[in-house]
Amino acid sequence: MKEPFVIIVEINLRTHDLMDEFLKLMNENAIASAKQEMGCRRFDVTVPNDRNDQVILYEIYDDEAAFSTHLKTSHYLEFSAASAALIESRTIRACSLVCQGSGPTTQPKG
Numbered sequence: 001m002k003e004p005f006v007i008i009v010e011i012n013l014r015t016h017d018l019m020d021e022f023l024k025l026m027n028e029n030a031i032a033s034a035k036q037e038m039g040c041r042r043f044d045v046t047v048p049n050d051r052n053d054q055v056i057l058y059e060i061y062d063d064e065a066a067f068s069t070h071l072k073t074s075h076y077l078e079f080s081a082a083s084a085a086l087i088e089s090r091t092i093r094a095c096s097l098v099c100q101g102s103g104p105t106t107q108p109k110g
Contacts, residue, residue, distance in 0.1 A: 002063045004041060006095040009057040012088045016052040022086045023047075026055060029079035033059075037073065039066025053088075060097065 013022055023045070030043040042060040061067040070076055 004097040004100075005061045005064045005067050006097050007057070007059040007061070007067060008093045008095060009059070010091040011055045011057070012090070013053045013055070013086055014088045018086045019047075019052060019055075022055065022083060025079050025083045025086075026057075029075055030057075032075035033070060033073070036075070037066070037070055039063070039069060064094075 011022075013019060026045050030045050033040045034043045039062040040059070041062065042058065044058040046056045046058065048054055048056065059067070059070075061070065
């Protein structure tokens with residue numbers, strides 16, 4: 001069995017006053033991804049407590065192919081087009097999940 005494929009995305013908005021507009025678009029995309037994509041295990045949208053112009057995404061997919069499929073979905077393509085003008089920069093990190101401490105694969109204590 002392949003290890004899950006994790007994506008962490010740091011998105012910096014052009015200005016902090018775009019946050020509400022961006023989060024509306026982002027949350028719609030995240031919910032659609034989690035509900036409609038078989039290979040999407042988790043899609044969290046976070047905002048750092050010390051930043052009002054940054055959003056950090058934490059996404060888990062079954063594998064890299066599932067993430068590639070995500071990038072071709074209509075909800076992602078619509079989100080990407082609608083949010084492009086709001087984004088100053090984006091950093092994407094691909095990671096390997098080596099310990100799912102809070103998930104169903106956690107071994108019982110004892």
